[in-house]
């Protein structure tokens with residue numbers, strides 16, 4: 001488990017209302033939570049909002065955590081659930097599809113060595129990935145987001161999702177197959 | 192391995208170490224195969240994009256902490272202020288009662304004498320050093336003001 005290493009004594013103190021202890025959890029987990037949130041939306045502003053939402057949820061749900069259990073799998077599971085249920089306040093995806101349609105033609109005549117064009121292409125690739133990810137079934141989406149969050153092992157993903165390793169492998173297989181099928185035409189890697 | 196077998200092993204190979212036997216075989220096959228090669232390269236590109244993530248902005252923990260609901264102060268924090276207020280109110284009432292009572296009841300004459308003595312002392316002090324007395328009165332007023340301000344602050348926190 002990619003465990004940011006908050007001792008359970010600190011978690012217990014935070015459960016008792018100690019704000020400094022809660023802050024220690026936030027500081028230790030910011031990287032992991034932000035990384036996971038990013039893999040659900042691929043947008044910096046959304047990832048910030050989503051990460052904040054995760055910590056606010058942690059604040060209200062922390063009392064439900066059993067401190068005799070390891071904290072990291074519980075925290076990852078809770079975070080992934082917030083990500084899955086998070087409803088965007090705005091909807092830039094729909095707008096960005098239109099924008100891409102218009103700008104896509106212009107890119108064809110751009111110099112491929114132009115760094116600004118390269119950045120735009122990377123941005124487009126990420127947006128396409130974000131759209132494809134949001135089209136996955138919840139389990140497959142969670143599995144692949146956790147798998148690439150700090151290079152988590154398949155066994156660690158299984159622990160966080162409370163399912164057998166074989167099940168995670170199946171979800172990862174499906175996630176990759178579907179993402180590949182959706183992204184191949186957009187990325188034009190397979191031509 | 193057939194092309195189909197190769198593609199079925201793509202996902203497992205991505206989760207295996209780079210030097211795992213199957214992965215090495217897949218890499219070799221895909222370098223030459225026009226069908227499997229592009230699919231494998233799309234998966235590698237997907238993996239590359241999934242790996243990279245920006246860092247959280249600086250000061251993010253501060254932002255989270257300030258978004259948390261303000262905790263209600265524990266009751267024991269309010270108690271000293273409430274107790275001080277009650278004692279002060281009780282003392283004022285007692286003083287008023289004593290003043291009224293000593294004005295009439297003859298059996299309270301010693302108390303009346305004591306009060307008169309105190310009043311006389313205070314009057315003498317005012318006459319001899321009026322600025323000192325003014326200082327004491329101002330200090331008293333400031334203390335009461337600060338105390339009631341603190342009490343009202345706590346009350347507002349609890350109510351709001």
Ligand SMILES: [Zn+2]
Nearest residue numbers: 194224226227
């Ligand atoms: Zn092949």
